[in-house]
C-alpha cells in the first residue's frame with residue numbers, strides 16, 4: 001500500500017511492515033516513522049458545520065468519518081469498525097455528548113513525532129503530532145530512554161502506596177525537581193540548570209538554592225492545582241486570617257476539577273456553566289498582549305491595583321499561569337504582569353502560586369516561565385511534560401516557609417493523599433525524562449523550534465482570515481478573525497499528514513521538542529495551507 005517517498009515530508013497511507021520504514025537523516029537524531037508518500041486522491045472537504053468553539057477541547061474530530069481522508073481504496077476492517085462502534089456507543093471522550101458522539105481516529109501506535117492513525121475505511125496513516133498529546137510528549141513517542149526506565153521500574157514494582165512508605169523513584173525525582181526549581185541569583189531568576197556549580201564555591205551554590213524545598217506529588221495537573229490552593233488556604237486557616245479568596249487574571253485555565261475551575265476564566269471557558277456553584281474569586285482584567293504599548297500595560301496595572309486594593313484583606317493567594325495563558329486563549333503577556341501580581345500578593349501577605357503545568361520544562365523557551373518573569377513563587381505546580389507524556393503525574397513544590405506554616409496549623413499537616421500519589425513507575429519515567437532535558441541545558445531544541453515556527457507560520461499573516469500570528473518558544477499560534485472551523489482544519493491537516501486540534505479562534509501547535517526541522521516545515525506549512533483552504 002505504500003506509495004513512495006516524498007522529500008517534502010508529506011505523509012500518507014502506509015503499510016505496517018517495518019521494512020517499509022526508511023529512516024531519514026534528520027535533525028535531531030531520533031528516527032521517526034519516515035515520511036511515506038503522497039496519499040491517494042482525497043475527496044473535497046466540506047464544512048462540517050461545527051458549533052462555535054469556545055475551548056481547547058471543543059473541537060470534535062467527527063471529520064474523520066464525515067470527510068473521507070486519504071482514501072486509498074477499500075480496506076474493510078470489521079475489527080476496526082467494531083472498535084469504533086463500541087467507542088461511539090460507550091466511551092465518553094473529553095467534553096463529548098453521548099447523544100451525538102464524536103468520531104475519533106483510532107491511534108494504533110506512535111513513534112518519534114508520528115502518530116499512526118487508522119483512517120475510517122481502514123488504511124494506516126502516519127501524522128506528525130502538532131499537539132504533543134496536549135503538550136506533554138516533549139520527547140516524542142516510544143522514546144528508548146523512557147521505555148527503558150519504565151521496564152526497569154516494572155521489574156521492581158509498578159505501584160505502592162505512599163502513606164507510611166516511600167521509594168527511591170519518588171525521592172530521586174523530588175531531589176531532581178528541587179535541584180531544577182527556579183531560584184534568585186545575581187544573574188536573575190534561573191533554573192537549577194542555569195547554576196554553574198563547577199565554577200562556584202559550595203557556599204555560593206547553596207546561597208542560590210531554590211526556596212522551593214518541599215514536594216507534594218499529585219496525580220494530574222488539576223489535582224496539583226487543588227493541592228496548591230489547599231496549601232494556601234491551610235496557611236490562612238492555620239493562622240486564623242480569615243482570608244479565603246484567590247486573585248487571578250482573566251483568560252486563565254487551571255484544570256477541570258472544582259477548585260481549578262473556580263480560578264479559570266469565568267466567561268471564556270466552558271466553566272461559565274458552573275456560575276453560582278463555584279466559589280467566586282477575584283479576576284483582574286485580561287492582561288495586555290506581550291507586545292502591547294507601555295500605556296496599555298500601565299492602564300492594566302492601575303486597574304488591577306485598584307481592584308486588588310478592595311480585596312486585599314480577603315486574598316489568600318494570587319494564582320496565575322506566568323507568561324503564557326494556554327487553554328484560555330494561547331496568549332503571551334509581559335513579565336511586568338507577573339511582577340505586578342507578585343508585588344500585590346507580597347504587600348498584602350498573600351501567597352503566590354504559579355501554575356507551570358503548561359509552561360514548565362522549557363515550553364516557553366526557559367526551563368520555567370518564572371525565569372522570564374523574574375519571580376520565584378511560593379508554590380509552583382508542574383505536570384504535563386513531567387513524565388515526557390508517558391504517565392499522569394504532577395507535583396506541587398512549595399517553600400519551606402509555606403510547608404512549615406501549613407504544618408503548624410491544627411491539622412498538623414497537609415490534608416491530601418491520593419491513592420496513586422508518587423506512583424513509582426511515573427516517577428522513574430519522569431526522572432529519565434529530566435535526564436533527557438538536562439542533556440540540553442540551554443534548551444537549544446526549543447530555540448530551534450521557535451525559529452522554525454516563526455518562519456513557517458509567518459505566511460499566515462498574509463491571509464485575510466488571520467488576525468495574529470505569534471510564537472514563543474515551542475508554541476506557535478495562528479489566531480483567526482472568526483471562530484475556527486476546527487473539524488475542517490483537523491481533517492485537512494490529517495489528510496496531509498499532520499495531527500492538530502484547533503479550538504476557539506485558534507490553530508496552534510506545541511510540537512515535541514524532537515521535531516526535526518524538516519518535519520516542522522511540513523507541519524507549519526500544512527497549518528498555513530489548512531487555514532487558507534478552510535477560511536480563505
Ligand SMILES: Cc1ncc(COP(=O)(O)O)c(C=O)c1O
Nearest residue numbers: 220221222253254255326357358
Ligand atoms: C495551565 C494548566 N493548568 C492545569 C491544567 C490541568 O491539567 P490536567 O489536564 O493534567 O488535569 C492544564 C491542562 O491543560 C493547564 O494547561
